[in-house]
Amino acid sequence: MRRLAAPLALLLASTACTTMETAPPMANPASDRMVSPILTRPDAVDSATYAKPQIARVTHVALDLALDFDAKRVSGTAELDVLAQPGAKEIVLDSNGLEIARVTDGAGRELQYQIGETIAEGGKGAPLTIALDGAQKLRIEYRASADADALQWLSPEQTKGGVHPFLFSQGQAILNRTWIPTQDSPGIRQTWEARITAPKPLDVVMSGVRQGEPEDLGDGRRAFKFVMDKPVPPYLIAIAAGDIDFKAIGPRTGVWAEPATLDRAWKEVGDTEDMVVAAEQLYGDYRWGRYDMIVLPPSFPYGGMENPVMTFLTPTFIAGDRSNNGLVAHELAHSWSGNLVTNAVWEDSWLNEGVTSYFENRIVEAVYGKKRAEQEAALSFAAIEETLAEVGMDAPGSALHHEPGADELGSAITYDKGHFFMRTLERTIGRERFDAWLRQWFDNHAFQPATSELIYEDMLANLVTSPAEAQALKLREWIFEPGLPSNVVRPDPAAFAEVDAAVSAYTADGSIPAAYSGWSAAEQMRFLDNIPKIRSAEQLAALDSALGLSDAGNNEILFLWLELGLMNRYEPAVPKVEEFLAEVGRAKFVRPLFQVLWDEGEWGQPIARRIYAKTRDSYHAVTRAGVERIVRSR
Template sequence: MRRLAAPLAMLLASAACTTMEAAPPMPAAAADHMVSPILTTPEAVDHLTYAQPQIARVTHVRLDLDLDFDAKRVGGVAELDVLAQPGAEEIVLDSNGLEISNVTDGAGRELRYEIGGNVEEGGKGAPLTIALDGANTLRVEYMAPLDAEALQWLSPEQTKGGVHPFLFSQGQAILNRTWIPTQDSPGIRQTWEARITAPKPLDVVMSGVRQGEPEELGNGRRAFTFVMDKPVPPYLIAIAAGDIDFRAIGPRTGVWAEPATLERAWQEVGDTEDMVLAAEQLYGEYRWGRYDMIVLPPAFPYGGMENPVMTFLTPTFIAGDRSNNGLVAHELAHSWSGNLVTNAVWEDSWLNEGVTSYFENRIVEAVYGRKRAEQEAALAFAGIEETLREVGMDAPGSALHHEPGTDELGSAITYDKGHFFLRTVERIVGRERFDAWLRQWFDNHAFQPATSKLFYEDMMANLVGSAAEGEALKLREWIFEPGLPANVARPDPAAFAEVDAAVSAYTASGAIPATYSSWSAAEQMRFLDNIPKQRSAEQLAALDSAVGLSDAGNNEILFLWLELALVNRYEPAVPQAEEFLAEVGRAKFVRPLFQTLWDQGDWGRPIATRIYAKTRNSYHSVTRAGVDRVMNAAD
């Protein structure tokens, strides 16, 4: 997620004394759509877009697209409502490989356009500049490229059912510009609607509300219509199509999945309605209408993606005991932090992920109890400490807000340090006072972008009682400086007292805990993550025999076992690792296992090379990119 054009100096200077500048008056064509403001302060300039939204911006997108599973292409028309400053001569969109055939205005008059010739690295693509000539509606006829990075086309063999193909998209952070011509920046929120045609019997879902039943077209195809009437950042426009069925959970919640997966998926997410109620009690009304989920085939590269009204989930979270449902709580929490209030630039992505991780833990506490919440928080905190030990407390990427070009340090900072920042403030000022502040943050900034500076200023104005209290809370240090402030509210050491004692006993004598099978998934993960990493083949065989690691139904635990086994060159685990890597496309699991194999030199590299030759084409571009970096690493 992550880098643009030089700042618009004159426009930014005129806005530098304000926090937010309201959008100009809407043209008549967009009057029936909600229009969000844009931030105009220097820290809100998105370096990963070519758009110049202060001059001309997209407010609404209408898609009319055909899905061609034989050619693995998406194409059709995108109609854009434009809001422009008086005298604006052109609008700049983002494009990465889009094949534009024609651009007209609302009356069918052709408009000049140009795709920039100097395509930048890092997925930014090239600017698509269109002459406005007075138009406030643009009609772009186009085709997405064959290798559009946002789209994953699966053959029937790559699905659970094995009969029909499958398609899903993943837009975050800047991949949607490979299949939708728009201004692909989180700070430029847009409403949208879509009409999608697909071959029967496939169903289509999107991150908008489906309108009625599919339209029968009489040519072996059906048309599906969707509306998102609330402005969202464009990375949240998402689509999935395949042989999928639906099953309701509660009055406003349900799950889609392939028929062969649906029962297990439905059982696993059965607490979702309770989670929505718990979230509302914490931080206010759920504003998106329905909260549905789709459990995708295993090639999906992430644990989950918080697409509005249709969270995308990996099947790897299904454990049979709801032990990984923190993932569902996390994606649900994004309906407030991330979807309702969104980071204006990706350098502030902790505003999405860190706030959400804190919110997730509060939902887990409300639904599953304080002990489970404390244990999951302790696992997250261990990740922070491990990362900071590796990179150093002064590593620039360990600040929550980072400048463009700074290397990110992954989820331990963006997610977990952000979580513990809010956890620390809550513990110091008190939960009642903190919750009232966070609720007003969501209410007062709903459907708007935000920056770290804006978040800090809001805390100073609406949470803390004085500048001295803000200093004592170390608010600025938490957000803008590297490392971990001294006032961090560390997790309760008693959360894993039994497990940590078992780790000590195993380390000292090899004693395998007899109570392992009765532990929670978090306790089992704590044990596996903390025992000595150097084990003999005999020790690994004994551990596996005693607690059944190779038969674990929880993929988080199975991953930890495979990682431990491979780092010790344990031959009996190689076939299982090969099977796992052939079935799972989640980057969180795939990249580290290939890294572990690669790090084993002459033993592991031939294994990694052999497996990757078979699996690479089945992975999403996000997963492939990570593994490519591993496999191309210098000796």
Template sequence: MFRTVTAAAILALATAGCTTTGEGGMSAGTDGAMVSPILTSPEAVDELTYARPQEARVTHVALDLALDFDAQRVGGIAVLDVLAAPNAREIVLDTNGLRIERVTDGAGRALAYEVGANVEEAGKGAPLTIQLDGARQVKIEYSAPANAAALQWLSPEQTRGGEHPFLFSQGQAILNRTWIPTQDSPGIRQTWEARITAPKPLDVVMSGVRQGEPVDVGNDRRAFTFVMDKPVPPYLIALAAGDIDFRAVGPRSGVWAEPSVLDRAAREVGDTEQMIAAAEKLYGDYRWGRYDMIVLPPSFPYGGMENPVMTFLTPTFIAGDRSNNGLVAHELAHSWSGNLVTNAVWGDGWLNEGVTSYFENRIVEEVYGKKRADQEAALSYANIIETLDEVGRDAPGTALHTDGSGELVGSAIAYDKGAYFMRTVERMVGRERFDAWLRQWFDSHALEPATSQMIFEDMRTNLARSPEEAERLMLREWIFEPGLPSNVVKPDPAAFAEVDAAVAAYASGGTVPKGYADWTSAEKQRFLDNIPKQRSAQQLAALDRALSLSRTGNNEELFLWLELALANRYQPVVPQAETFLAEVGRAKFVRPLFQVLWDQGEWGHPIATRIYAKTRPGYHAVTRSGVDRIVGRPGEG
């Protein structure tokens, strides 16, 4: 039940640490808007924000922005609703490169403000401190810089259609402060609305529900309006604009894409409604209304981004046989773990990604069967072992919970170790009991931030039947200690028995598996990732001829082939690698391929440098930052 309370009472509730009240700890403001709690326990303090939400916090963001494709800038007005303690004199926001032109209250009265010193470390940016003078609404006139890290502006030549420009945003983790002035922390949830104007004939989509049809506003432009009436972490405010069309794939789901991509995209995500039904069967109602997707141009740096009601997807997952659409299951699962219940700080990112990866696998099992689910889980386990072998079993970064200050060791910990934690506990307590617990976790903390300490305590209280069982589950070891606990439930060795035998046969005598063409994609990836790493040019040529590796339409498999070939300085594959790196901006593929080229010293350095000089302008800032650390920026050195 939601209830109307005074602003002071809301603030007291919203800063009440880990204690929650009512449904998910939510409350309602005097205008009826939902207000999420702010966690104040020490482990919930976000060091990547300048905000002081215990004093004054943003509860709602209203944007009125214009997209300028010529100048590659976004500008306009942000109106923020503020919930402040009675004695609060100022509110502190996060910005990074924004040009602030004017700040007023809701009535147009000028408010004093100051933009502090910029902190480049971790992209934290600069604080914007506004003197409230009693105001409970703040209006900021501003513009974002052309190089705003969250935004990628594509020329027509960088799109499939080649006729119109394209724009998309990527806010996670703290990039949205480069185009929206707000409190940019996952623990400060906010509702939002937006009016966006763009030149014809471009369409605009956002991670909110579109309100009616676009409106002609003159000057050959149209206005699009959106609303997100549920409080979300601000990194989930997302925008895309381009020459895109829509295709429904179910009564509450559909996909946007460039016209030349739309048919293939719609076929690839054709199982989405089955996935939604499977997810609801597992862990309760889908609470966001529609589940739409957009397949972005290839420069999108991630596989997918779980923006509510509008998942962003890379075109690299399109294989023609739905073999890679565990990606869709993953982003859908985020509608519960990540979007509904969100890590309060990024050091607890496994709460989003690990729980979601487990949930993804359960959806895959429901829709595609146990064999595929077991195989994909086995690939996940292999990622954990590979990472631990590389960095060490005691490396601090291999704990699920981190303080955010250590060296990241890749996705295998937050995603795969987190999933195997859930998988292990499920096997030990039984699926029925585990599913009931996880559903109550989502329900109890819906639209709230959460921490590792919270889920640890919740599992001890609501899942384990005794202190002794809690100890057997090794909850603390899994969450707070490095490495892999001894009670880990290992994958079924039968999942890849045929493939592992084929790997052994190839390793010992060069025997190429005859049934390779009929294998699942997971089986092909297992084979390519486990055959001997040192191959001669003759062996690589023979392998390619036998298995048609360079002609695969599955980018996951093609990446593994290119990585293997480049690691062996196989010159015939260089043109294909160059084409691949020019057409694909997904960091998961791009960074490792540049790394393997760079590792080849005198052979690889000039190839990597030449390719990167051509491809760098087309990559998103997320991808560029990773490759810059490997190759350096073109012209340097």
């Protein structure tokens, strides 16, 4: 049935208030589409957008775009539904490199527009200001730049099949403004639809539900249609196109990949339907319909990206034994923490990643057992300790919430400290009570943005039983202060007892554990990450010979081995490093290896420059930017 329209003051207001309006998404007064309310509080002001959503905001995006693989261009139109305060004269969008040809209203009337000064630093781009003149719908004719940072165009040679080109997008955090003219802020949720044309025989997938079969246009091209009828943050609009096939896993799950990769990918993610069931049993219904995945070419810069109904995955997680499937559990968990309830500003990204990392571990426990979950949690905690040992417990960037412009300390804080905050609460107050709170958090804030202050207020209202308990749990210290609170519940030391004993033995006398080949991937990683970092060439050769590290089928283990080799200027590792960096574009692996090479001065820097000259064009802009901060730092 049609929902009652929310008052404009509720949907658009930006004046400060002490609590959030908790109304669920409602209908746009100008349409039947769902509109998510914006947060009306000072901690929800997004410094990374030019938009002024309290005056006029985008509620729906309709794309009609053509993919040109020769020119590496996306071009066409974007129609935007606008919800504005009475008398609003203009709307401000985000743009970065977009070439605007024309802007009209719903009746075809020309509207004036202006592209402001570009701020290159941080990728903020330029404001696109459009005179509304009463318009509730805008039609923007445009094309994206050939070097749009969100898009990576791959030549046939850069794909597994080697015959057809490939395209994929990566929009988080603020890259989608390089190919879509909208208000590119996580707090301004929008429904969307798209019609995409591409040359045969390429298939197109998006982070929306495909509508029917592709339409043959008779000119060597086909048109694909998609709909996302739930309001999402715009960074979750995603596209991939290439020679890809599909294979079902369960009634609502399946995987896409290049034909040469599909069977391996399908076997690796075969537990996905079980994961969805486990996640629903924990925290409520999966609300997005299907949960499909696409395994992309290896230049994809992340392990995974939680795009709704179409998670994007790196092929580097494929190990043949499902040992890296925590990645799948993580991206699935984002369907609740991140996609359903989203950080309103990027300074609160732990609300996405930290809560998701905890949820991931619970899914792993349900599907793979408690021992594996405890081991993976212990690896996570080790990352926190290593980072804090390096930067100090009082480093401002080690707070979960950080101020705009503050230095961030990466995944060890956003992911791992957030994980252990949730884990500490669960272990301290009890799983049953904690789970009931987290489920209501997802239910009561579904399809809405959130902030650190908001979740803190929710904890006070719905989790803790008294101010004294809130103080004992150190809620504010966990969220807003640096370091690691003293009440942290540490992982079970028994999780890696055998491995830690083997590390001690190797450290003492160089004895290499005979049981290594029978260990889990987590145990093997624990061993490699904890043995002494200073090794002679003879010691490294003995490790490689005994454990087969150079031929490891798990890229997480191979990476640790290559990193160890480079730290010790181990020449036999260099050819494998060159091969690895030429094949893999995942930033998690690429950036640290270049960093180690660079830190090795006159030995490593020439190697880094030589490799990067060959591999630069194969990397996504996200990975490339990280590497260039290293190799151009001196």
